[in-house]
Structures are given as C-alpha cells and as structure tokens.
Amino acid sequence: MLPILSVQNLSIALPQGGEREFAVSHISFDIERGQTVCLLGESGSGKSIIANAIMGLLPAGMKAAEGQIVLQGQDLLHASALRLRALRGPVMSMVFQEPMTALNPVMRCGAQIDEMLAQHLDMARAQRRQMILDIMARVRLPDPERIYAAYPHQLSGGQRQRIGVAMALILKPALLICDEPTTAVDVTTQAEILKLIQELQTEHHTAVLFITHDFGVVAEIADEVVVVRQGHMVELGSKQQVLTVPARPYTRMLLNAVPVLGGGKRPPVTARSAVPHPLLEAQNMGKIYASGFLPRHRRVVHAVRNVSLQVRPGETVGIVGESGSGKSTLARCMARLIDPSHGDVLAQGRSVVQHQGRALSPFRRMVQVIFQDPYRSLNPRRTVGASIIEGPCNFGVSQAQAWAHAEALMELVQLSPAALHRYPHEFSGGQRQRISIARALACQPKVLIADEAVSALDVSVQAQILQLLNQVQQQLDLGMVFITHDLRVASQICDHVLVMHQGEVVESGAVEQVFSAPQHAYTRSLLAAAPGRDFAFLRSE
Numbered sequence: 372m373l374p375i376l377s378v379q380n381l382s383i384a385l386p387q388g389g390e391r392e393f394a395v396s397h398i399s400f401d402i403e404r405g406q407t408v409c410l411l412g413e414s415g416s417g418k419s420i421i422a423n424a425i426m427g428l429l430p431a432g433m434k435a436a437e438g439q440i441v442l443q444g445q446d447l448l449h450a451s452a453l454r455l456r457a458l459r460g461p462v463m464s465m466v467f468q469e470p471m472t473a474l475n476p477v478m479r480c481g482a483q484i485d486e487m488l489a490q491h492l493d494m495a496r497a498q499r500r501q502m503i504l505d506i507m508a509r510v511r512l513p514d515p516e517r518i519y520a521a522y523p524h525q526l527s528g529g530q531r532q533r534i535g536v537a538m539a540l541i542l543k544p545a546l547l548i549c550d551e552p553t554t555a556v557d558v559t560t561q562a563e564i565l566k567l568i569q570e571l572q573t574e575h576h577t578a579v580l581f582i583t584h585d586f587g588v589v590a591e592i593a594d595e596v597v598v599v600r601q602g603h604m605v606e607l608g609s610k611q612q613v614l615t616v617p618a619r620p621y622t623r624m625l626l627n628a629v630p631v632l633g634g635g636k637r638p639p640v641t642a643r644s645a646v647p648h649p650l651l652e653a654q655n656m657g658k659i660y661a662s663g664f665l666p667r668h669r670r671v672v673h674a675v676r677n678v679s680l681q682v683r684p685g686e687t688v689g690i691v692g693e694s695g696s697g698k699s700t701l702a703r704c705m706a707r708l709i710d711p712s713h714g715d716v717l718a719q720g721r722s723v724v725q726h727q728g729r730a731l732s733p734f735r736r737m738v739q740v741i742f743q744d745p746y747r748s749l750n751p752r753r754t755v756g757a758s759i760i761e762g763p764c765n766f767g768v769s770q771a772q773a774w775a776h777a778e779a780l781m782e783l784v785q786l787s788p789a790a791l792h793r794y795p796h797e798f799s800g801g802q803r804q805r806i807s808i809a810r811a812l813a814c815q816p817k818v819l820i821a822d823e824a825v826s827a828l829d830v831s832v833q834a835q836i837l838q839l840l841n842q843v844q845q846q847l848d849l850g851m852v853f854i855t856h857d858l859r860v861a862s863q864i865c866d867h868v869l870v871m872h873q874g875e876v877v878e879s880g881a882v883e884q885v886f887s888a889p890q891h892a893y894t895r896s897l898l899a900a901a902p903g904r905d906f907a908f909l910r911s912e
Contacts, residue, residue: 373444374401375578376425376546381438383420383429394420394433395602400595402546405576407568409589409610411625412599413829414801418582419468421599422548424448425580426465427455442546460487464544466552468582468800470531471747474523481519484538491542506537511563513695528743528823529560529694529856536564543575550582551800557693557856562900565592584829586629587859587902590614598622628834630863632886632901648720649681650850651705651738651818656714658700658874674700676874677714682818684848689865689882691855691897697874698854699743702820705852706740707731736766739816743823745803749795755806756791762814773813780809783843785835801828808836812843820852825860837864858901862886870894 381398385391395417402408410418423429425440427447440447442463447455459465467473475483481503488499500519507515510533523531536552547568553561569592571577583589589596589610596613598606598621605619617623658675675697682688690698704711707723716724723734739762742748749758759780760773768776778788784805795803804824811819819840825833841864843849855861861868861882868885870878870893878891889895 372404374403375443376402376580377439377441378421378425379439379441381421381424381440382436383417383424383433384436386432391602393436393602395424395599398438398597398599398604400597400604400607402578402580404545404578405572406594407572407579407581407592408595408597409593410580410582410597410599411584411589411622413584413625413831415601415799416599417602418599419550419799422465422550422580422582425546425548426459426463427452428465460491460542460544462544463546463548464539464542465548466532466535466539466550468551469744469746470528470535471523471744473535474531476523479520479522480526480534484534484541487538488541502541503537506541507534509567510537510540511560512537527694527699529557533560533564533694536567540567540571543571544577545575546578546580547571548580548582551584552581553583553585553588557691557696558858558897558902559693559900561588561856561902565902568592584833585902586614586626586830591902598625625830628830630834630837630857630859632859632862632898648717649683650719651682651852652715652717652720653678653680653701653705654715654717655679656701656704656716657712658697658704658709659712673874675704675711678869678871678874678876679714680852680869680879682850682852684817684850685844686867687844687851687853687865689853689855689861689868690871691858691861691868692871693897694856696871698871699822700874701871702740702822702852702854706738706820707734708740732766736762736814737816738818738820739811739814741808741811741819741821741824743826745800745807746795748807749803749810751795754792754794755798755810759791759806759810759813762810766814776813777809780812781806783812783839784809785832801832804828805832805836808839815847816849817847818850818852820854822854823856824853826855826857833860840864858886858898870897 379399382396383394385394398421400408412418424435425447435448484503485499488502503519504515507518512518512530512533539547553564568579572579581592593610596608596610597604600621606613606617606622613622617626656675656678660672660674662670678701680688692698703709705716707716711724715722718734718737726734756777759777760770763773764770777791781788781791786802786805808824825836828836844851853865865882868882869876872893878885878889878894885894889898
C-alpha cells in the first residue's frame with residue numbers, strides 16, 4: 372500500500388545571501404494512513420519550510436531544488452496553483468504556528484471557516500453554520516455562538532489557536548499538518564486537541580505530520596520521529612527508539628534540555644525578600660468587561676476577580692491556568708496596559724493605578740512585558756534593531772549607546788548582532804520570540820512580565836532562555852511574573868505559583884508545594900492533563 376505522503380530527497384534552496392545555501396537538504400520520510408510522524412528540531416532548522424513546501428506555500432524566492440513530494444500519488448511540486456487550491460482543505464490541511472497572523476483580522480471567526488466550506492462543499496448556509504458550531508464545540512471553544520461572531524482580536528491566544536485547529540479539521544483531510552498547534556494553548560486544551568486529532572485518525576485513518584518542540588507531545592502521539600538540524604535530517608526512527616536510545620548526540624542534547632516537572636532547583640530568595648516594599652504588587656485586582664447597551668442584552672464578564680500578588684527582587688511568581696482564565700488580563704492590569712475595574716497596583720509601595728500619560732513614564736521603564744505573540748508585538752515595517760532601541764531612546768539613551776546595548780542583547784539571546792538590520796518576517800517564530808525578550812531587557816527594567824515568553828521556543832533554546840532569564844534576574848535582582856501553560860517550565864523557573872480558573876486564584880503557594888501536593892481539584896486536573904507521562908517513564912528507564 373502506498374503511503375499517504377512521501378517526501379523523497381527534498382532540497383529547498385534559500386535566496387542568495389541567506390544563512391545557508393539550502394533551507395532543507397535531502398529530506399526523506401513517508402507517512403502511512405493513520406500514522407503520526409513528529410518532526411523535531413531547533414528553531415530555524417527547516418521544519419516549517421518542509422510543511423509549507425508540502426502545502427505549496429513556500430515564500431517568494433524559495434523553491435525546491437530537487438526531490439519530490441507525493442500526496443496520494445499526486446506530485447505536489449509540479450501541481451498547478453488551481454490544483455493545489457482544490458487539495459487544500461479536503462485532502463490536506465494545516466494548522467499554523469501563529470494564529471493571529473494566520474487568521475484574517477477583519478473577518479469574523481465563523482465567516483473564515485465558512486469561507487472554506489463554501490469553496491469546497493455544495494451545502495446550504497444553515498448546514499454549514501451548524502458544522503462550524505459543532506467543530507467549535509469539539510475543540511472546546513466556550514460559547515460557540517459568541518465566538519462564531521467574534522473577531523480574532525476579541526479572543527485569547529489559546530482560543531485563536533483552537534479556531535485554527537477547527538478550520539483544519541472540519542473537512543476531515545487525508546493529511547493533517549500541524550505546525551506547533553498546541554504551543555499557545557493550556558495543558559487541558561492541549562490534551563483535548565491531541566485527543567481530537569487521534570479520534571480523527573481512528574475514524575478516517577488520517578495521516579498526521581506533527582511539528583513540535585514538546586517531547587511530552589511526542590511521547591503522547593508519535594509513531595515515527597524525524598529529527599532535523601540546520602536543514603539536515605540527523606535521525607529517523609520509532610518513538611521508542613528516539614526517546615530511549617537516540618543515535619545522535621544532537622538528539623540526546625534535545626532530550627536533556629527538557630525540563631522535568633518538579634525538577635526546578637532555584638536558590639531561595641528569602642534574603643532578598645527583606646526589602647521595605649515589593650517591586651510590584653496587585654491588591655484585590657479585578658477587571659470586568661461589559662457588552663451591550665440595552666439591559667436585557669447586557670453581558671458582564673469578570674475576567675479577573677479580586678487577585679492579589681507580590682513580586683520582590685529576585686523572585687519569580689508564576690501564573691498558570693487554562694486559556695481564558697484571566698492570566699494575561701491580570702498581567703496587563705499589573706503592567707497598566709489596561710485599567711483595572713477595581714483594586715490597586717503598587718510599584719515599590721506607591722500606587723500607580725490612577726497615573727496616566729507622562730505620569731506613567733517611570734513605571735513604563737521599570738516594568739517591561741514580553742508578549743505571547745512575537746510577530747504581532749514587533750512592527751513588521753521596522754528592522755528588529757529599530758524596535759529594540761526604540762524604548763531606551765524614548766527614555767533619553769543616545770542611539771549609539773542603545774545600539775551597542777542591542778548588539779550585546781542579541782548575543783545574549785543567541786542571535787547574531789548583524790540580524791539587527793533584518794525585519795521580523797525574516798526570522799523563525801522562535802527567533803522572533805528571542806528578539807522580543809531582547810527588546811524587553813533593553814530598557815533595563817526592574818520587573819519583567821513574561822506572557823508565555825518561551826511557549827514558541829524549542830526545548831534547547833527554551834533552556835537557554837530560562838537560564839538567561841535566571842542569570843539576568845540574579846545580576847539585576849529582577850522581579851518576574853511568569854505566565855505559562857507549561858507546568859514543567861513553571862516548576863523550573865518559579866518560586867511561587869498562582870493557579871487561576873475563571874478569573875479567580877483557586878490555589879497558591881510555593882511551587883514545590885502546589886505541584887507535589889495540590890489541594891484544589893482544578894490544580895490536580897491540570898497536572899493530570901500534562902502530556903508526556905509516558906515520556907517521564909521512558910526517560911527514567
């Protein structure tokens with residue numbers, strides 16, 4: 372029986388002046404019906420290029436130099452644009468890494484999914500609408516009727532990603548390509564998405580190419596694993612073989628970089644905590660959103676309910692919880708990016724909740740944010756160097772000094788200083804996140820608020836960034852609020868952790884206490900949903 376997808380000796384050339392001659396070189400693998408092949412490798416190794424080549428979505432200036440891609444007997448590299456358009460959706464579909472850039476910002480979410488159904492199905496509009504509502508419910512989107520009519524910017528990052536998953540699954544394709552589809556979602560939603568993909572495979576024998584840096588996900592769903600490095604395939608084998616007896620040092624390095632749940636060994640910060648006031652403090656913080664003008668149509672959402680937390684020098688406070696639980700809203704209130712509905716924000720003991728405009732300038736320099744979506748937070752029309760030096764220059768630093776500091780920061784986040792002259796679209800997702808971290812550090816803040824700052828990074832770079840944040844924190848006595856859905860990362864970097872559910876803190880305490888002996892049923896459900904329990908078992912063998 373022929374495989375659903377066969378990639379043979381694929382090489383894709385980069386434009387002249389690129390980092391290397393080929394984005395990928397001599398890549399070969401097959402995917403059978405009902406099989407899941409996981410594609411692993413560091414940021415910039417060519418994983419997404421392979422996926423885009425299969426879908427016929429290579430950017431201008433890149434093309435296949437040799438090899439072939441065959442989908443159900445059809446040669447994709449020589450297929451016409453019209454033929455590829457007919458195949459996308461019913462035969463092959465893709466979940467993209469960054470949902471905010473994959474979705475049209477001026478179209479309602481339901482209309483974006485319906486656009487594909489109308490293109491490929493001869494079905495009444497009411498029937499298509501019901502199909503969309505059904506798939507939204509299956510990917511655990513709350514209130515599908517509301518989200519059907521919502522725009523992407525009105526949803527959380529995890530909800531936007533679930534829209535992308537729903538769009539890819541709705542036509543039940545023979546080949547599903549997933550480019551980091553669970554990067555931006557919490558562990559419970561991640562478990563549901565993985566379960567949904569496995570159900571689709573069982574029902575329709577779908578072949579899945581799954582790009583991920585999460586070894587827990589690999590342990591959960593993979594049949595075969597392909598490991599790539601700088602465009603070259605370095606290892607191909609079964610999940611059991613790659614996770615237990617990897618043949619190459621590179622694979623072993625990736626495995627060793629995976630954080631272990633409960634394995635953090637952070638030094639105590641009690642001595643540093645003996646300062647008169649916390650660096651940053653939220654007191655009974657609340658945020659209410661209301662919609663509708665008429666009383667009978669008015670809808671009130673308590674995004675955050677009476678949350679209090681303190682961040683002291685050298686201390687990292689983690690916030691974990693499902694998508695939509697209020698984590699990012701709380702962070703934005705604390706950073707004064709949005710106004711809280713009630714409660715107070717204190718910076719070194721002084722309230723800043725009433726400050727506006729120029730009065731907030733010292734606070735802006737003191738508290739910097741690393742946002743979840745690096746592509747959305749970087750200006751696509753400015754070089755990354757211009758984005759990094761913008762903050763320091765606004766606070767009176769000369770351009771020459773700011774540029775020299777930017778070059779040093781690029782080296783700290785494992786990027787070439789020469790890359791300062793490039794634009795955001797010229798980097799991979801993981802590289803863009805490192806640039807965002809460098810930009811946040813450029814103002815030399817006292818508090819960092821990291822909103823899923825390492826969620827888009829592969830495990831080796833993630834380990835480097837966590838080590839970098841720890842080093843910077845020790846050198847500068849930085850306080851940090853660390854928002855994450857990855858419980859392993861939280862246990863590695865946090866001193867204290869708050870567990871949020873539907874806007875409220877349901878459990879808090881020292882990270883070892885919360886993760887080893889959770890008191891609340893919701894915390895226990897988060898820990899139980901973390902993928903890769905098999906991976907922990909395999910690695911202990």
